[in-house]
Amino acid sequence: DTGVSQDPRHKITKRGQNVTFRCDPISEHNRLYWYRQTLGQGPEFLTYFQNEAQLEKSRLLSDRFSAERPKGSFSTLEIQRTEQGDSAMYLCASSTMTGNTEAFFGQGTRLTVV
């Protein structure tokens, strides 16, 4: 296992279009997190899953955002009707639920809305 994988690495889209990002966590990790990071800021929590259940969503996650984790494996984050303010780095992380809960991050997806 090579760690957390995110796809695509970069996405440029026109305002109003829908985009979808994918995250493949470390295989034995049952928790998966999505964060958003804007330039010069620390990442901000968006949502997290424990296995296939979405347990918490931040107020940052507007109705245009939806995340899924079917079968508790990979996860997708979809943004509908993108706006310029959605431009950011979207980071995925995974961890175990008990014991050493160290979080491991993927390389992120850089979204630019033009």
Add this chain to the structure above:
Amino acid sequence: KQEVTQIPAALSVPEGENLVLNCSFTDSAIYNLQWFRQDPGKGLTSLLLIQSSQREQTSGRLNASLDKSSGRSTLYIAASQPGDSATYLCAVVIKAAGNKLTFGGGTRVLVKP
């Protein structure tokens, strides 16, 4: 609400000097604290994880301390090298908060050869 602060926002040192990076948090009821490194345009690389019951963790030239009562953590990088140039982020996990991380704004470090 937990707030995490990292001061300074940027730091420049000559090669060989020791680096001292500060992190403060407002709620001492943390589960653990994690330090990360981020290179420009890249994801986060975990450096050290300190559990709430621990006072420090060491890995190679890196040493991180934790003082929960005062809400502080310090990351020491000994004998800095130009390859240490990056942004360093600290993040805390609050107990009973799903292990989600609350991040500071980061300290951008430049080590000059």
